[in-house]
Amino acid sequence: xxxxxxxxxxxxxxxxxxxxxxxxxxxxxxxxxxxxxxxxxxxxxxxxxxxxxxxxxxxxxxxxxxxxxxxxxxxxxxxxxxxxxxxxxxxxxxxxxxxxxxxxxxxxxxxxxxxxxxxxxxxxxxxxxxxxxxxxxxxxxxxxxxxxxxxxxxxxxxxxxxxxxxxxxxxxxxxxxxxxxxxxxxxxxxxxxxxxxxxxxxxxxxxxxxxxxxx
Amino acid sequence: xxxxxxxxxxxxxxxxxxxxxxxxxxxxxxxxxxxxxxxxxxxxxxxxxxxxxxxxxxxxxxxxxxxxxxxxxxxxxxxxxxxxxx
Numbered sequence: 001x002x003x004x005x006x007x008x009x010x011x012x013x014x015x016x017x018x019x020x021x022x023x024x025x026x027x028x029x030x031x032x033x034x035x036x037x038x039x040x041x042x043x044x045x046x047x048x049x050x051x052x053x054x055x056x057x058x059x060x061x062x063x064x065x066x067x068x069x070x071x072x073x074x075x076x077x078x079x080x081x082x083x084x085x086x087x088x089x090x091x092x093x094x095x096x097x098x099x100x101x102x103x104x105x106x107x108x109x110x111x112x113x114x115x116x117x118x119x120x121x122x123x124x125x126x127x128x129x130x131x132x133x134x135x136x137x138x139x140x141x142x143x144x145x146x147x148x149x150x151x152x153x154x155x156x157x158x159x160x161x162x163x164x165x166x167x168x169x170x171x172x173x174x175x176x177x178x179x180x181x182x183x184x185x186x187x188x189x190x191x192x193x194x195x196x197x198x199x200x201x202x203x204x205x206x207x208x209x210x211x212x213x214x215x
Numbered sequence: 216x217x218x219x220x221x222x223x224x225x226x227x228x229x230x231x232x233x234x235x236x237x238x239x240x241x242x243x244x245x246x247x248x249x250x251x252x253x254x255x256x257x258x259x260x261x262x263x264x265x266x267x268x269x270x271x272x273x274x275x276x277x278x279x280x281x282x283x284x285x286x287x288x289x290x291x292x293x294x295x296x297x298x299x300x301x
Contacts, residue, residue: 026292026296029292033283033288037282042281058287059287059290062294113232117229120228128227130260131258131260134263135264137263137266138263138266155278174275176280180240195237202268
């Protein structure tokens, strides 16, 4: 995927790619449009109501990218810059739809334990905060079962049901393979908050998988 | 729990599960990491939990990514050609 190996620092690959785009190289454009699509649609879908509006946002973002390409200075990676444009356009659409913006009302003060507190021993126990019973060992699940269509569907649905901010972060990080710094820069959140959201998202998906395997 | 008992006993399982992502992301101080790994070496429950989190992330990575719709590809390529002419 385009840019997936790049850090948040601009690489020479990035500069070469921008050079090819500026010179009108259609293969480079095709490659970058397809490669960045999953991350772009993930960002857009966090802000707007429907898939079709999210697709419009992505399309509009590319027109914005083309308009700004001559002025792109490489202060961030191409991918971060593109995702920031997506987020800006999506924010405007969300305001138009009178939706609250996912990362503006973004607060982490609500406590959301990764594992239900009842799974741990109480304060009067000789092992306070220890597991009452251990989580099952997934290493014994045959790999074929872990990657079976049915199991992946469980993961897919669990991600779909996450709160928006968690869904965007886990999709960008784990599904499309963006780097932590790329995600926090593109969404305008701190790396620490990005990590909290990733943690909560993975914890919820893990809990869903645990129920699926234990049934 | 006071700080001295923390140093002596390290993290509880309940604390370890909340630190799993910090650990996997390499965002811990070396002192935290030592304590975390010490717990992990002694606790099958937390070791198993961490493996589950790793597996969860890997499974998310195995999901098929959204594909660029063909129609959008055509529209964007046309826009690119027009941009090139300008």
